[in-house]
Amino acid sequence: MKLIPSIEILKERYKDIMDNQDITALSCWKEPNFDEPCDDEEYLQRGLDNADAMSKLFEEALLLI
Helix, strand or coil: CCCCCCHHHHHHHCHHHHCCHHHHHHHCCCCCCCCCCCCHHHHHHHHHHCHHHHHHHHHHHHHHC
16 A cells, blocks of 8 residues: 555645745745756655655744744
8 A cells, every 4th residue: 555645646635735835935845947857756755855844844934923
């Protein structure tokens, strides 16, 4: 059983979050602006590797609201 959904499912599930520029600016989660294809699996792994740090940033930001 696969614990992590496919990148397509994750993109659809979190589309509203990734479309929110305030959130992407806070998390620095921006794809580079060049013609090379994006490695979705690398992005997913980067997100998993940095999930704890990103969660702390989100918590700090929400406390400021």
